[in-house]
Amino acid sequence: MREEPACGHLDAARIDEDLAAACGCALPDAHRDAAALARLAVGLRRQNQARFCSLPFCCTVEAEALGGAITLGDATAGPRALHPVCASLREILSLPRINFAEGRIAEVLHACALLDAQGEKVALEICGPITILAGLIDLTVLFRDWRRDECLMREVLGRLTDELCAYALAAAQAGVAALSYADPVGVMSILGAPRFECLADAHILPLLRQLEGGLDIPVHVCPKTAHALVATGRGFWRESAAPRRTGDICFKSRRAAAGATKELALA
């Protein structure tokens, strides 16, 4: 049950100083500048010979927008959480709603719009709730409060579902061509089956269903999450009816025959 697809993505969006300089950007300031983010995204796409420009080069944008204490780091080590800003799970509910017109999250969305206007295809990577929460609260406190009060955790997950839905809609309006959803901390090998099932029922499935119904862009679900949804009976694999134009965004199951493309469907 703890076996998961290996993740080769972790450092994939790394930006080295040479690339940043070639794009006329300086790190870490570029993280707060839409135009610089857009230039970096194009530079990285060309360097990797990718079809999509990926943003935002970190997994702290959402936590920061909720009030997290984030350092943007430097060219070697990117943005990361400094210290917890909430002492209990309940305090998460008191955090202000994300304002998509302010701060770094606004710059990211603006960068998406700039790239779309240039004819680039943009894939926006959205972090799942446990990774967001890990930037706001100590994980042991999170797990302890979750165990003591699952209703409270479901309430928190519901709040984050609303926030991420709004983020996804804002991204679609900014011209994003595809969304990527991953929750590196909220995976089965860390949570275990009961907590993953709670996360899936209170957040992942409602979020994906809302995105499926409300957006006309593909959503790439991290293989670790996708496999866990299938393993817990909350999803299944189906052959892609028609190859999507999203290329590398399409999820290829390791279980699929060579060359065959499968996609996740919600049960």
Place this chain on the structure above:
Amino acid sequence: MSDKQTLLRQMSDGVVNMEDTQVVELSKTYLREGHPALDGILGGLVDGMNRAGALYEQEDYFVSELLLCSDAMYAGLGELQPHLPESERNAEKIKAVIGVVEGDTHDIGKNLVKIMMEAAGFEMHDLGRDVPVEAFVAKAKEVGASLICLSTLMTTTMANMGRVVALLERENLRENVRVIIGGAPVSTAFAKKIGADAYAETAVAAVGVAKRLTAARLERAHA
């Protein structure tokens, strides 16, 4: 009056079942009935943590469970430790400095290693995450550590592990301070490459590696 063995078993079960408030109550009862704190720690709390570690190794428990078990263990330790006799509190333990290297904040694995090593009797000095190279060496000097345990999940930051080893060498501390590394991108080969003493694949394995590396010192401490 509760039987001592029954209480120890209940404390151990409380840790395994992640019942921190129950463990606190049991620890208070245990002390009230006049049983020695050290036995409560070793035969109750640490026994429970070791059982939880075994369940983790068997993949019956996951990271979240192990963190909650440790939460219960620490809650019980908070009750029992102040009642240890002076000699036990001052007993020499092998000291280890642990942390996630600078640039990385992924500290789950580091926390698990710290928990399992504490349960195994090491005195852990946890520097947390995103720790500068110099801080590891300074702390090791300050506390007289025999071990430094380094963790990272990022390929971008694993080079900092080598910098810690290099700084230990420059400070002529390498003979007395062993270095264990762990984390997804590192390996035994990487440990050799940077001059670390060992790579530990899991938190439980780290305990065995630490004991092996400090065997001589442990013997002296227990002599």
